Amino acid sequence: MSDRLPGFSTLAVHAGAQPDPTTGARATPIYQTTSFVFNDADHAASLFGLQAFGNIYTRIGNPTNAVLEERVAALEGGTAALAVASGHAAQVVVLQQLLQPGDEFIAARKLYGGSINQFTHAFKSFGWNVVWADPDDITSFERAVTPRTKAIFIESIANPGGSITDIEAISTVARKAGVPLIVDNTLASPYLIRPIDHGADIVVHSLTKFLGGHGNSLGGIIVDAGTFDWSTGGKYPMLSEPRPEYHGIRLQETFGNFAFAIACRVLGLRDLGPALSPFNAFMILTGIETLPLRMQKHCDNAKAIAEFLSGHPAVASVSYAGLPGDKYSQLARKYAPRGAGAVFTFSLKGGYDAGVSLVSKLQLFSHLANVGDTRSLVIHPASTTHSQLDDAAKIRSGAGPDVVRLSIGIEDKEDLIADLEQALSA
Amino acid sequence: MNHDAYPDNYIRGILNSVKSIAMVGASPVNVRPSYFAFKYLAQRGYDMIPVNPGHVGKELLGKPFVASLRDLGRPVDMIDIFRSSSHIMPVVEEALTLDPLPKVIWMQLGARDDAAAEKAEAAGIKVVMNRCPKIEYGRLSSEISWMGVNSRTLSSKRPPMPMQGMRLSLNRTSVGGGDTAASDRAAKAKNEQS
Ligand SMILES: Cc1ncc(COP(=O)(O)O)c(C=O)c1O
Numbered sequence: 201m202s203d204r205l206p207g208f209s210t211l212a213v214h215a216g217a218q219p220d221p222t223t224g225a226r227a228t229p230i231y232q233t234t235s236f237v238f239n240d241a242d243h244a245a246s247l248f249g250l251q252a253f254g255n256i257y258t259r260i261g262n263p264t265n266a267v268l269e270e271r272v273a274a275l276e277g278g279t280a281a282l283a284v285a286s287g288h289a290a291q292v293v294v295l296q297q298l299l300q301p302g303d304e305f306i307a308a309r310k311l312y313g314g315s316i317n318q319f320t321h322a323f324k325s326f327g328w329n330v331v332w333a334d335p336d337d338i339t340s341f342e343r344a345v346t347p348r349t350k351a352i353f354i355e356s357i358a359n360p361g362g363s364i365t366d367i368e369a370i371s372t373v374a375r376k377a378g379v380p381l382i383v384d385n386t387l388a389s390p391y392l393i394r395p396i397d398h399g400a401d402i403v404v405h406s407l408t409k410f411l412g413g414h415g416n417s418l419g420g421i422i423v424d425a426g427t428f429d430w431s432t433g434g435k436y437p438m439l440s441e442p443r444p445e446y447h448g449i450r451l452q453e454t455f456g457n458f459a460f461a462i463a464c465r466v467l468g469l470r471d472l473g474p475a476l477s478p479f480n481a482f483m484i485l486t487g488i489e490t491l492p493l494r495m496q497k498h499c500d501n502a503k504a505i506a507e508f509l510s511g512h513p514a515v516a517s518v519s520y521a522g523l524p525g526d527k528y529s530q531l532a533r534k535y536a537p538r539g540a541g542a543v544f545t546f547s548l549k550g551g552y553d554a555g556v557s558l559v560s561k562l563q564l565f566s567h568l569a570n571v572g573d574t575r576s577l578v579i580h581p582a583s584t585t586h587s588q589l590d591d592a593a594k595i596r597s598g599a600g601p602d603v604v605r606l607s608i609g610i611e612d613k614e615d616l617i618a619d620l621e622q623a624l625s626a
Numbered sequence: 627m628n629h630d631a632y633p634d635n636y637i638r639g640i641l642n643s644v645k646s647i648a649m650v651g652a653s654p655v656n657v658r659p660s661y662f663a664f665k666y667l668a669q670r671g672y673d674m675i676p677v678n679p680g681h682v683g684k685e686l687l688g689k690p691f692v693a694s695l696r697d698l699g700r701p702v703d704m705i706d707i708f709r710s711s712s713h714i715m716p717v718v719e720e721a722l723t724l725d726p727l728p729k730v731i732w733m734q735l736g737a738r739d740d741a742a743a744e745k746a747e748a749a750g751i752k753v754v755m756n757r758c759p760k761i762e763y764g765r766l767s768s769e770i771s772w773m774g775v776n777s778r779t780l781s782s783k784r785p786p787m788p789m790q791g792m793r794l795s796l797n798r799t800s801v802g803g804g805d806t807a808a809s810d811r812a813a814k815a816k817n818e819q820s
Contacts, residue, residue, distance in 0.1 A: 205805055206780060216771060219784040251662045252669075253764050253772045261772065269774030279806050280775040396808045426809030429816055447657045454659045456735040456758060457809045458775050465774070 208275065208391065209492045216270025217485070230482045231263045250446060250454070250466060260470050264478040268485050272411070272421050273461075275390040275488075276403050279426030280461035282469060283419060283481060287386060287406025288318055289474035290420035291353075294382060294402055296472065297438045297463045298350045301327030305351040306344045308335040308365065310358035310597055312406075313586040315384070319353075338369045345377045350435065352379060356395050357387040357536070359571070360581050360605045361519045361598030362544035364531035371399025378435070380428045386410070387543050387571065391495040392536045401428040402460065409572025410542075413487040413494050417480040422464050426457030438463050445471075494574070494610055499539025501616065502608040508617050509546050514554070514624045516602065520544040542608040543571045545581075545598060552601040555580045559604070561623035564615060571607035576616055579605050629743060629755050630814040631807070634778070637762050638796050640730050640752060644703035645673055647759075648695060648728075650717050651708030652676035654686050659734070660708040661686075663760040670763060671793040675702065695720045704730040706759060707737060714739035718746050727751060732759060738817055756813060767794035776806060 206214070217228050236255040238244035246252035255261055265283045273281040284290050299305060307319055309332045319330040333340040335354060352374045354365050367383060374381035380401035385393060389410040395403050405411055407419030430439035430452045439459055442448035445467065452459040469475060499522070506520035521528035522540030532540040548554040558578075559567050565578040569585055579585065581599035594600055608616065627636070647667060653660045654676075668674045668687055676686040679693040692698055695705065695717070705728045707717050714733055721728055722745065730752045733739065738755040746753050764770030765777045768785060786795065 210780070214780045214782075215776075218768065218781050221785050224784050246665070249656065251656070251665055253769050255772060261774070263772065266772050266774050270771050270776055273774065273776035274778070277805055277808060278776060279809050280773065282774055425812075426806055427812035429812070442657075449657045453736065454662065456761065457806075457813070458773075461774060 211274045212491050213489050215274035216267040228267045230478050259475045262478050265481040268481045276423045277396045278423035280458035281423045282461050282464045283421045283476045285474040285476050286418045287420040290404040290422045293464050293468035296468050299328045303350045304329045304348045306331050308354040312359040335365045341373045353382045355384040356393045357541045364521045364528040367398040387541050396425040401425050407484045412484040415573035417483040419480050419484050424461035497610040498542035501613045502542040504613045516547045516549045518546040545603045545605045547602040555604045558623050564619040574610050576609035577607040631810040646702045647672050647704045648675045648702045649706045650677045666760040701726050706732045708734050711737050715742045718742040766796040
């Protein structure tokens with residue numbers, strides 16, 4: 201019963217999970233049920249009215265998912281979290297709480313290609329207008345702020361090039377603008393970077409990647425840092441105004457420093473519907489137990505392979521923040537001292553054709569559109585994940601035609617290097 | 627007491643020891659936070675007394691409203707103040723005229739008055755500010771984990787099934803379950819601004 205703070209690896213195994221009250225089961229059970237019985241009419245009314253803690257229906261919450269939520273909240277140093285069906289679902293649910301039609305949000309130009317698509321096209325049809333800024337030029341964020349700006353969105357380690365974002369500098373811009381900073385921490389995972397420690401107000405993840413870690417389950421999560429004051433200026437009516445959906449409850453006043461997570465659950469997930477399957481939550485939870493071990497191995501392997509590639513005659517350049525001379529190596533030392541992640545790009549002297557040929561000759565690396573798997577992965581972004589962008593936008597987001605992206609797994613690094621060696625020299 | 631970040635054992639000690647709670651500013655309107663907290667604490671076995679001069683003659687979940695702390699007519703262990711920061715001082719001053727004194731004065735989420743806290747502490751009363759007893763009870767019992775909230779507790783012990791009307795154990799053999807220091811820092815900065 202001491203107030204001693206446990207370490208990261210202890211939290212990765214224990215946070216949120218206690219033995220099952222009914223059976224004593226020690227592993228978190230998969231509560232594969234749509235619904236939960238009420239004790240009586242008053243209990244039902246209390247739950248629907250948000251007066252009591254408890255379960256109603258799996259679209260709103262589920263005990264297996266709740267363990268995952270508490271686990272990731274604890275790892276990120278947040279007050280609460282909400283798990284959803286995918287990383288993309290997390291992004292929609294977050295922005296739905298913050299933006300009204302006609303509002304704007306500022307996003308870093310260097311993002312996962314799918315996020316660029318979601319922001320540019322899908323969100324436009326909701327009337328949410330993205331304004332792009334350059335994460336390598338902090339003043340571009342300052343210049344992008346207008347009275348309609350409601351949030352700033354960045355990635356901690358940015359897809360696909362593995363560049364490191366100066367979270368603190370951008371959080372200063374957000375604070376001055378009076379808007380929350382949202383950080384997609386997918387590629388770093390909280391083992392490498394905890395964005396809340398650097399000023400993030402909301403953290404989102406695609407759990408599909410390193411947190412789940414085994415390439416078997418889609419999932420997403422939203423973590424509330426409990427740092428943003430939603431009540432000022434009526435700018436965030438979902439949080440500060442009486443909600444007609446709940447007979448006039450004001451969420452910030454009622455739930456304090458985890459009101460944002462509650463809003464995402466009771467306004468976002470409940471009404472938009474992208475619920476996470478409890479089975480996926482179980483798979484991802486199991487993955488998280490070994491996150492510290494895996495992530496360190498991912499990073500150590502990635503560094504060895506980046507070093508190998510930078511010395512190879514067929515390679516024009518390697519962009520990995522863990523290499524000493526890299527443009528982002530200073531930021532990497534500051535934000536990710538344990539390792540600069542395991543997703544990075546390199547370009548081949550032979551251009552587009554050499555990239556296509558490399559991918560086809562690799563035998564251990566799998567050619568697919570994912571990152572953060574135990575297995576090593578390879579892709580040619582220009583023809584796949586970033587193919588919807590025009591050429592200039594491809595280059596701006598680090599996915600030019602000669603660029604190959606790797607996601608390094610936890611195999612033996614010697615085998616991965618041998619595979620690259622044979623494919624490059626063949 | 628450092629009112630920016632309370633140790634779990636301080637809050638746990640309070641919630642484990644108090645039995646009767648007078649709630650100043652309790653509302654009969656069932657979407658108000660005070661109603662939520664009143665109902666929850668009553669269901670967890672606390673002896674609740676609603677205090678609100680605007681509702682004398684009515685009842686809150688079967689408990690008659692009293693107009694002020696002077697009208698309680700019996701000793702209470704804790705006074706839970708559901709008023710904004712600028713209305714705290716008079717309530718604390720009134721509480722200090724009670725005999726016996728309450729053991730605890732608790733100010734709700736969003737409410738903080740350091741001068742009032744100092745007066746109460748000088749009289750030997752424990753003070754909690756800017757917290758909700760419902761949330762703290764739910765957190766320490768881990769009941770709040772159903773909502774994906776970081777309870778900041780870890781335990782390898784099997785908990786009881788939470789049923790209505792049952793006091794839950796707040797004494798989980800737990801270590802602190804990780805920090806939410808960023809949130810505490812933000813609350814402190816906000817308080818220093820105002
Ligand atoms: C950085 C990043 N954010 C978000 C996503 C979207 O996540 P999901 O595929 O789980 O919807 C991805 C997926 O590739 C990603 O890499």
